[in-house]
Amino acid sequence: MDGTGTHGTHAVISLNGEWKYMLDREDRGEILRLHDPATDDSGWPAMAIPGNWQLRGVEDYSGKVWFRRTFALPEACKDSHVFLRFSGVDYLAKVWLNGCLLGEHEGYFQPFEFPVDHAILRDGLNVLVVRVDAPAEEPGRRWPDRKRLIKGIFSHHDTRPGSWDPATGQSLGTGGIWNDVALVATGDVRVTSMRVTPILLEDGTARVRLSLEISNYSGSPTAGEVGVALVPDNFEGARLDRGPRRVWLQPGTNTLTLVEPIADPHLWWTWDHGRPDLYRAEIAVATELGGDTSQVRFGLRRFAVDADGNFSLNGRRIFIRGTNIIPTQWLSEYDRDMIARDIALLKGANINGVRVHAHVNRAEFYEACDEAGILVWQDFALQWSYEETPDFVDSAASQIADMVMHLYNHPSIVIWCCHNEPSVNQGTLDKVLLDVVSALDASRVVKSHSDFEEHPYYGWYTGHVAEYAQAPRGPVISEYGAQALPGRDAMEAMFRDGGLWPPDWRKWAYHDFQYDQTFNVAGIQMGACIDEFIQNSQSYQAALLKAATESYRLAKFRKIACLFQFMFVDCWPSITWSVVDYHRQPKQGYFALGRAFQPVLPCAVRDRERLVAGQLIFKELWVVNDLPEGFPGALLKVVLGDQHGRACLEETFVVDVPENQTALVFNAWPKSEAWTVGGALAPGRYTLKLALRSSDGRLLGENDYPVEVLATPEAFNMSF
Numbered sequence: 001m002d003g004t005g006t007h008g009t010h011a012v013i014s015l016n017g018e019w020k021y022m023l024d025r026e027d028r029g030e031i032l033r034l035h036d037p038a039t040d041d042s043g044w045p046a047m048a049i050p051g052n053w054q055l056r057g058v059e060d061y062s063g064k065v066w067f068r069r070t071f072a073l074p075e076a077c078k079d080s081h082v083f084l085r086f087s088g089v090d091y092l093a094k095v096w097l098n099g100c101l102l103g104e105h106e107g108y109f110q111p112f113e114f115p116v117d118h119a120i121l122r123d124g125l126n127v128l129v130v131r132v133d134a135p136a137e138e139p140g141r142r143w144p145d146r147k148r149l150i151k152g153i154f155s156h157h158d159t160r161p162g163s164w165d166p167a168t169g170q171s172l173g174t175g176g177i178w179n180d181v182a183l184v185a186t187g188d189v190r191v192t193s194m195r196v197t198p199i200l201l202e203d204g205t206a207r208v209r210l211s212l213e214i215s216n217y218s219g220s221p222t223a224g225e226v227g228v229a230l231v232p233d234n235f236e237g238a239r240l241d242r243g244p245r246r247v248w249l250q251p252g253t254n255t256l257t258l259v260e261p262i263a264d265p266h267l268w269w270t271w272d273h274g275r276p277d278l279y280r281a282e283i284a285v286a287t288e289l290g291g292d293t294s295q296v297r298f299g300l301r302r303f304a305v306d307a308d309g310n311f312s313l314n315g316r317r318i319f320i321r322g323t324n325i326i327p328t329q330w331l332s333e334y335d336r337d338m339i340a341r342d343i344a345l346l347k348g349a350n351i352n353g354v355r356v357h358a359h360v361n362r363a364e365f366y367e368a369c370d371e372a373g374i375l376v377w378q379d380f381a382l383q384w385s386y387e388e389t390p391d392f393v394d395s396a397a398s399q400i401a402d403m404v405m406h407l408y409n410h411p412s413i414v415i416w417c418c419h420n421e422p423s424v425n426q427g428t429l430d431k432v433l434l435d436v437v438s439a440l441d442a443s444r445v446v447k448s449h450s451d452f453e454e455h456p457y458y459g460w461y462t463g464h465v466a467e468y469a470q471a472p473r474g475p476v477i478s479e480y481g482a483q484a485l486p487g488r489d490a491m492e493a494m495f496r497d498g499g500l501w502p503p504d505w506r507k508w509a510y511h512d513f514q515y516d517q518t519f520n521v522a523g524i525q526m527g528a529c530i531d532e533f534i535q536n537s538q539s540y541q542a543a544l545l546k547a548a549t550e551s552y553r554l555a556k557f558r559k560i561a562c563l564f565q566f567m568f569v570d571c572w573p574s575i576t577w578s579v580v581d582y583h584r585q586p587k588q589g590y591f592a593l594g595r596a597f598q599p600v601l602p603c604a605v606r607d608r609e610r611l612v613a614g615q616l617i618f619k620e621l622w623v624v625n626d627l628p629e630g631f632p633g634a635l636l637k638v639v640l641g642d643q644h645g646r647a648c649l650e651e652t653f654v655v656d657v658p659e660n661q662t663a664l665v666f667n668a669w670p671k672s673e674a675w676t677v678g679g680a681l682a683p684g685r686y687t688l689k690l691a692l693r694s695s696d697g698r699l700l701g702e703n704d705y706p707v708e709v710l711a712t713p714e715a716f717n718m719s720f
Helices: 336-348 363-372 390-407 429-440 465-470 488-494 505-510 515-521 530-554 588-596
Strands: 004-007 010-014 017-024 046-049 063-072 081-086 092-097 100-106 112-116 125-134 181-186 189-200 206-216 222-232 240-249 252-262 279-287 290-298 303-305 311-313 316-318 320-325 353-356 375-379 413-417 445-447 562-565 600-605 620-625 631-641 647-657 662-667 684-693 699-709
Touching: 046 063, 081 092, 092 112, 100 112, 189 279, 206 222, 206 240, 206 279, 222 252, 240 252, 240 279, 303 445, 320 336, 320 375, 336 363, 353 562, 363 375, 363 390, 390 413, 390 429, 429 445, 465 530, 488 530, 505 515, 530 562, 530 588, 530 600, 530 620, 600 631, 600 684, 600 699, 620 631, 620 647, 631 699, 647 662, 647 684
Parallel strands: 189 290, 320 353, 320 562, 353 375, 375 413, 413 445
Antiparallel strands: 004 010, 010 181, 017 046, 017 063, 063 125, 081 112, 081 181, 092 100, 092 125, 189 206, 206 252, 222 240, 222 279, 279 290, 303 311, 311 316, 600 620, 620 662, 631 647, 631 684, 684 699
């Protein structure tokens, strides 16, 4: 028998493990009655569930797959109310038990369950059959401009297998029973839902609103009591118990709202502003029919946006140093170890916010962000254009409500966004979805869409990197960046069947490489070998990210409220805008982003990297401080060093760094002779290094810039 775990007083019996499966290429499964328990499945192959079928040997298949699982009736189910629960099926599920249809479900990310009548269950063996349909959209007619599957980046995106190409852009699909399957056995009373809403008051205290759904399956009303405890989860503190309250539970679903006071609340902060303290809400229901217990983890925080578009956390302005994340194309592989590695990489790059880009991820990722103190901008799973038939709008409205309810208790989630780059849907469908989400959740910021107005790609799709110097657009920058090749090992693994060098551009395009932007906009040189191409590509991305990020951070709270670099990690073996490849190996851009995202960042503002005699090495020196503490009397050491590490020019500035603000350290106008290229500097390559230390010697931040000194025109007997 499968292992049994307990959640409150109900039992959860896993049905994970080996399932039989059969592809239904001709859509004849129901005609052949594959759901009939008498069907002979002895010749069917086996598949480990949970798992996306692309990772289980069924490669590049879109369509219907039948799954069958035989199990003995668990002892815990014999005198209980029983539910069959799925934690994630992609995309359409139709479920039979012992030949009886239990129901259907649409959507890839939501948990769902069906009640199981005891007239269906058998004392002996039971046959569970699930038909999963993960179809491809019809090219030309439906795909890509009138899509109807709500799968976001999993069905249409320029970082997925095949990119957005009409011929290949739906390959290597994500279908399958990708998350857990279980039987839930419960008594007559069950806590079926609990949502926790924090309310921070002006006097420094807090209230917690608990919205409960309690089901009474007995068919008769019953009296009972509900007890509540608020318990510190990851910090030392007192347990807050409140005496039981009398309730009257009618048959069916009962809703109950409780409000609990906290006199001395521990707040949830991002890792750079404090501690991400978490509580548990524990509910105990007792009635004459029996009872149940349940618990959820939550955090106390208030997130808001002001009239200028700037954000605050718990009343304190906060600048979000963020990135977009699509961590994998197949959610079944995204286990806790993989998530933990990504969280470490995010914090290693000084990131305090992530945008979950055009998809809903698995619950464990949001739990990890809660624990790590990383803010989450959560997109709904809509990417580019969709049809707007009444059936589709109904499905989108229902599924976005599922997303909000499913993820409601995670304090890390502070922004809901209904659609990415919506095109034709912006003024219609997205308005409906905005209304749905706003009505369900008043505790978070809600955006109808993220559009091209927030996505400057200078130096990649248009223009030049230098345009970032003016901090274009804002106050929200939800995408910016450039592609870069991953390292040689990743490239060789990607093209193990050939096409690496000389490049087979058709194969490279399938792996998301953009030829025109690489060569004709960015002007990246291939070089003589793949190693040179990798170096040139990564160097360009790193330089662009450094220049753009620094310019935007210098405009903090004036023009810019937040940054979300595009993107953090590859979701499959590919060539994209990521700074970390699919195998979790960082590119140069990862380290450039991490330096530009230092919470305390010294910056130099320059006109250009190449200088001739008489030009200023820098125009201004600044310090950007995102921390909630100031540093009076800090020392900024500035050194211009040559290729051998020798200091050619050096100066130390004293600066009072204010908390959570930018500070101008030095303005070179009128011209400062000390920091002007003169005859003492021979032509060559130099490095301008900045190191900021607190008054007690702690390193707060550092930075560096390449400087090339050119020969003067006179050296070549040239005149102008």
